[in-house]
Amino acid sequence: MGTPREWILHVDLDQFLAAVEVRRRPELAGRPVVVGGDGDPTRPRQVVATASYEARAHGVRSGMPLRTAQRRCPDAVFLPSDRPAYDAASAEVMSVLRSFDVPVEVLGWDEAFLGVASDDPEAFAEQVKAAVVERTGLTCAVGIGDTKLQAKTATGWAKPGAVARLTRDEWFERLGDAPASDIWGIGPRTAEKLRALGIHTVLDLARTDHAELAATFGPTIGPHLRLLGLGGDDDPVRAEPRVAKGRSHEETFTTDLPDPADVRDRVDRMARGLVDEVAPEGRRVTHVAVKVRTASFWTRTRSGKLPAPTLDPAAVAAHALVVFDRFELDRPVRLLGVRVTFEEPASGSPPTDPGTAAGGEHQDAIRSTMEP
């Protein structure tokens, strides 16, 4: 008996936010449901987070203004976005996936990769689907591939609720003539640049010399694009939980804020609020950035490094204001955002007092004391 073949499975929940809402309000089943903003489609500056398939049938899409969604689907039920509920539902689902005792890499609220050694990956996928629906009441699609890109692409064919497979030897047969922009990771800007190089299809991309791509896209992205054209790289499923690099909040105001003093005050409050949120995790803040958008959609970010990493809300807020004051604002503000960046976690060991840090950490301590 040989070793079973290695597969990557991509699990993607169907219409996740809408499904979570329907699960707790079963009377909504079968109705068009639109989740987004505060759930009031008459208020501007709010967009659709997720539309149920019934709403999608009327042309409602993610990212569309709620007002437009209501125009397209007047009978839809509009619901406010309820993050804590989706966080909790996501945790339920991921827990079911982890119960299979395979590496699980969480991609977001409603997606994960699984690393599976099996001679019958479809059977495994069916077991996953069955377990998820039995234990959470939510349905999902599963894609199977040799790479993450292939698995993710197959999921697109499996939605909603089915299983599909795309392997290395079928890649060009099934995607060779497709536009390069069909590939996960190639957005509109990159697709446009590729077209300017005469690269239109996936096959074109796979045949392009990596040096040519590097010249246009840089030494990392260029060669990576070619790998995408070839069906993806061998990046493994990483079960280690991701450590957040930072945390941010931003808010688009229903009407623009004309008073700079008011805006400044909000920067202060947002910064303090962020640090209060993050402090229990013990991650000290090293940088703070402020984002501003005006009515014309002019959007800029300013950032700065704190004199020293800190958990003190007042210190972070003060620095946020220093950064904010570098804007020369003469117009009303549509959006305000604040982002904090955390220091690198001390690798492999719990947080240590700087005075007693050893080894690699000690080097960091030396370097930081040498800064002017």
Added chain:
DNA sequence: TCTGGGGTCCTAGGACCC
């Protein structure tokens, strides 16, 4: 269709140093 919020990673260019 007047355009959300929360992330990640990469690149460019200036400052500064040797």
Added chain:
DNA sequence: TCTGGGGTCCTAGGACCC
């Protein structure tokens, strides 16, 4: 005095994704 070359740190912005 016409001007090197490399390295690192830092900030701003681009691009993409869910």
